[in-house]
Amino acid sequence: xxxxxxxxxxxxxxxxxxxxxxxxxxxxxxxxxxxxxxxxxxxxxxxxxxxxxxxxxxxxxxxxxxxxxxxxxxxxxxxxxxxxxxxxxxxxxxxxxxxxxxxxxxxxxxxxxxxxxxxxxxxxxxxxxxxxxxxxxxxxxxxxxxxxxxxxxxxxxxxxxxxxxxxxxxxxxxxxxxxxxx
Amino acid sequence: xxxxxxxxxxxxxxxxxxxxxxxxxxxxxxxxxxxxxxxxxxxxxxxxxxxxxxxxxxxxxxxxxxxxxxxxxxxxxxxxxxxxxxxxxxxxxxxxxxxxxxxxxxxxxxxxxxxxxxxxxxxxxxxxxxxxxxxxxxxxxxxxxxxxxxxxxxxxxxxxxxxxxxxxxxxxxxxxxxxxxxxxxxxxxxxxxxxxxxxxxxxxxxxxxxxxxxxxxxxxxxxxxxxxxxxxxxxxxxxxxxxxxxxxxxxxxxxxxxxxxxxxxxxxxxxxxxxxxxxxxxxxxxxxxxxxxxxxxxxxxxxxxxxxxxxxxxxxxxxxxxxxxxxxxxxxxxxxxxxxxxxxxxxxxxxxxxx
Numbered sequence: 361x362x363x364x365x366x367x368x369x370x371x372x373x374x375x376x377x378x379x380x381x382x383x384x385x386x387x388x389x390x391x392x393x394x395x396x397x398x399x400x401x402x403x404x405x406x407x408x409x410x411x412x413x414x415x416x417x418x419x420x421x422x423x424x425x426x427x428x429x430x431x432x433x434x435x436x437x438x439x440x441x442x443x444x445x446x447x448x449x450x451x452x453x454x455x456x457x458x459x460x461x462x463x464x465x466x467x468x469x470x471x472x473x474x475x476x477x478x479x480x481x482x483x484x485x486x487x488x489x490x491x492x493x494x495x496x497x498x499x500x501x502x503x504x505x506x507x508x509x510x511x512x513x514x515x516x517x518x519x520x521x522x523x524x525x526x527x528x529x530x531x532x533x534x535x536x537x538x539x540x541x542x
Numbered sequence: 543x544x545x546x547x548x549x550x551x552x553x554x555x556x557x558x559x560x561x562x563x564x565x566x567x568x569x570x571x572x573x574x575x576x577x578x579x580x581x582x583x584x585x586x587x588x589x590x591x592x593x594x595x596x597x598x599x600x601x602x603x604x605x606x607x608x609x610x611x612x613x614x615x616x617x618x619x620x621x622x623x624x625x626x627x628x629x630x631x632x633x634x635x636x637x638x639x640x641x642x643x644x645x646x647x648x649x650x651x652x653x654x655x656x657x658x659x660x661x662x663x664x665x666x667x668x669x670x671x672x673x674x675x676x677x678x679x680x681x682x683x684x685x686x687x688x689x690x691x692x693x694x695x696x697x698x699x700x701x702x703x704x705x706x707x708x709x710x711x712x713x714x715x716x717x718x719x720x721x722x723x724x725x726x727x728x729x730x731x732x733x734x735x736x737x738x739x740x741x742x743x744x745x746x747x748x749x750x751x752x753x754x755x756x757x758x759x760x761x762x763x764x765x766x767x768x769x770x771x772x773x774x775x776x777x778x779x780x781x782x783x784x785x786x787x788x789x790x791x792x793x794x795x796x797x798x799x800x801x802x803x804x805x806x807x808x809x810x811x812x813x814x815x816x817x818x819x820x821x822x823x824x825x826x827x828x829x830x831x832x833x834x835x836x837x838x839x840x841x842x843x844x845x846x847x848x849x850x851x852x853x854x855x856x857x858x859x860x861x862x863x864x865x866x867x868x869x870x871x872x873x874x875x876x877x878x879x880x881x882x883x884x885x886x887x888x889x890x891x892x893x894x895x896x897x
Contacts, residue, residue, distance in 0.1 A: 443582045455664075458582040459699035459707045469711075473704070473772055476712050478746055480773025483705025485716040486686070488693045495702050 365392035440464040497534045501527055545890050548870055549861065554633055554655035554672070557856040561675015565843045566791050568723040568763065568856055569674055571634075572681040572780070574689055575708045575717035576667040577699040583709040584645065584662050592646035595666045599650065599659075602695045609691055612652040614659070619647035625874075628865030634672065639663055657688065664709050665717075667692065676787065678720055682780050704772065715772030720780045722787050725855065727762040727840045728797030729790075731809075735764075738793070746770050747786060761832030761859055766790070798844060813841030821892055823885040831862050831884060850895045858888060 363371045369389035376385050386393075438447040445457035447465055456462065462469065473481040487495050504527045511520035556569045577583060578598065581591040596618075603614060619627065619640060627641040635655060640647045640663045650659035660668040669688050671681040699707040705715040713719070729735040739749045748769050751759035766787060768779050801809050816837035819830070826834075839855035841847040860866065862884045868875050871883055 443586060445586070453585065454711070455585045455709050456583055456707070456711070457586050459577060459579055459701075462701060462704060462707050469704075472711060473714065477715070477770040477772035480715075480770070482703055482773060483701075483715045484773050485705060485718075485775040485779075486689075488698055488700055489690060490693055491697060491700060492702075 361387055363387065363389035363392050365389070438464060438468070494534060497530055501530050501534070504530070545870075545887070546894065549857065549891070552629075552633075552861060552866060553857065554635070556634075556656060556672040556674045557853060557860060558674045559851075559853045559856065561673060561677050563791055564675035565852070566724055566726070566794050567676040567787065568725055569672055570676055570678045570681050571670065571672045571719075571721045571723075572678065572685040573671075573719040573721075574669040574685050575665040575706065575713045575719075576669065576689070576692070577707055577709065578666045579697045579699045581666065584664060584666065585709055587645070589645060592662050596646060596648050596661055598696055599648075599661055599667070599692075602692060603650070605695075607691060609688060612657055614650045614652055614657070617649045617651060619644060619649070625865060625869055629869055632860060632863040632865045635670075636660060637663060657684065659688065665713070667696075676722065676784075676791070678722065678780050678784050678787075679777075682718075682720070682776060686776075712769075713771050716774070716776050716779065718771055718776050718779055719767055720783045721765050721767030722783065724764050724766065724787070724790060724794075725762060725836065725839060726764055726790070726794050727836050728794045728801060730759075730762045731801060732797045734793070734797060738790070742766065742786060745782075745786060747783060760829065761836040761855070763832075763836070763859070798840070802844060809844075810841075810846050813837050813844075813846050817841065817847060820888050823888065825878075825881045826885040826888065827881055828862065828884070831888065832859060835859060850892070854891070854895075858891060861891075862887060 361371045363369050364387050366389065369391065371387035371389055373388050373390060373393050374386070376383060439445070440457055440461045441464065442460035443457035445461055447468060450456060450461065450465065470481045487499065489496075504523050508520050508523040508527065511517070511523060559565075561567070561570070578595055581587055581595060584592070600616065603616065606612075606614065617630075622630075627636070630636045630649070631638055631641050633655070635651060635658045636649050637660065640649065640660050644662050646662050648661040650661070651657070656672055658670045658672070660670065669685050669692075671684045671688075673681045673684075701707060706717040708714050708717050726735060729738060742749050746769055748767050750765045750767075751763070766783065768783055771779070774782075816834035819826075820834050820838060835855050835858055838847060838850070839852065842850055842852055842854070861870075864875075864880055867880050867883045867887065870887065871879075875883060
């Protein structure tokens with residue numbers, strides 16, 4: 361059999377791809393398969409382009425919903441009130457419509473994030489200074505609380521007491537910031 | 543226009559060889575993806591929203607504050623000629639998507655072209671800092687400065703749990719893509735690269751050929767970048783990439799040493815054959831040019847070729863692309879004409895060296 365892409369080299373790879381329930385069969389030579397980004401399952405992620413297959417990756421509905429007839433009947437449409445993108449559309453295009461989509465799909469997103477980001481689902485990086493003002497304080501307080509626990513566990517009580525005072529100071533700051541905000 | 547003047551105008555600061563480890567690392571880049579809270583993302587927003595995004599950035603630009611010395615200039619994609627856009631693309635200052643498919647796409651470009659802020663690309667704002675050599679952390683610092691400056695007046699889409707909200711879920715969190723462009727002829731010649739790429743992939747990093755996704759490595763130039771953006775801090779992501787790149791640098795250096803020891807004369811032969819091709823060719827395709835340029839650069843780094851400057855590879859890899867050739871020619875060229883032009887340009891550029 362000849363490769364269906366180049367029609368020259370012999371097809372050495374035969375596989376079936378199922379995306380969103382649509383089945384497609386391919387007969388390709390290795391070169392064309394690599395160029396099309398279809399090689400990912402054969403050689404450990406080499407040439408694997410995430411954008412090509414994002415839609416497939418996003419589709420993480422649990423297997424017990426696999427019976428398509430049932431799923432179809434019970435499915436309720438999740439739609440973003442701001443940009444009117446539905447969850448189904450999001451899965452298909454692999455792009456959010458607006459910032460509010462993140463709220464609207466918040467229940468469905470964690471497993472997707474875990475898949476895309478090596479098991480992570482929580483932001484651990486930069487917090488913008490202006491709009492994230494009180495978030496900074498809260499994160500600081502949490503860090504200090506953790507530190508205090510460590511001091512206590514190591515029986516470094518003087519240090520723990522100092523940390524406790526610091527936490528109280530920050531909590532006061534946080535409360536006054538809240539009052540001003542209201 | 544004389545070739546010398548054309549080159550001087552075409553060169554961005556990132557193409558120089560002033561940065562650290564610039565014998566192997568050509569450039570370091572940081573990109574931050576940001577969106578504005580009140581507008582829909584570029585995948586489905588309307589023209590008036592796109593205009594509003596540009597206007598907000600424009601307004602911010604009236605108070606440049608701490609980044610005044612960068613002299614940012616606003617370029618609107620709708621006002622540029624296709625060839626001008628193509629040239630910006632070939633210099634890696636804008637993306638193909640911004641040049642061709644964006645609605646009211648724009649770009650804020652700094653005078654020395656180390657900063658390029660794309661507007662209305664896949665996300666409302668993409669801050670990009672491109673530095674010569676191995677300077678990832680420096681680029682990150684600059685990107686952060688610009689990010690903070692924008693954030694003083696612009697309301698970002700941000701959420702405490704998942705961080706910066708981006709159009710594509712692969713960028714959510716930090717919105718950071720850190721990448722390094724490396725010239726790795728030693729690892730290719732010793733065939734180690736085939737073992738190294740899968741190993742790097744397992745560390746959550748991606749290795750690609752020079753022109754982004756899905757392309758082969760032209761001229762033994764590879765781009766290494768992070769894939770995951772959520773769950774780690776920007777600094778950790780940059781540091782992780784930095785440590786892998788440092789290892790690659792030392793592996794490339796030892797591969798070159800091994801080559802010099804085991805097949806010195808063969809390597810010298812290869813280098814000078816390629817040099818000869820470039821000096822004498824009358825027609826040359828991109829692929830062959832890239833291969834020869836890579837050999838010549840390796841020859842310079844290893845001391846076989848003297849009196850040719852190191853940045854010949856960086857410069858000519860960029861200048862011999864179709865957009866640049868056509869700009870230099872002053873009009874559109876057919877592929878065959880381009881190959882002739884490319885040969886002429888390379889020969890003239892090499893003659894400039896021997897003067």
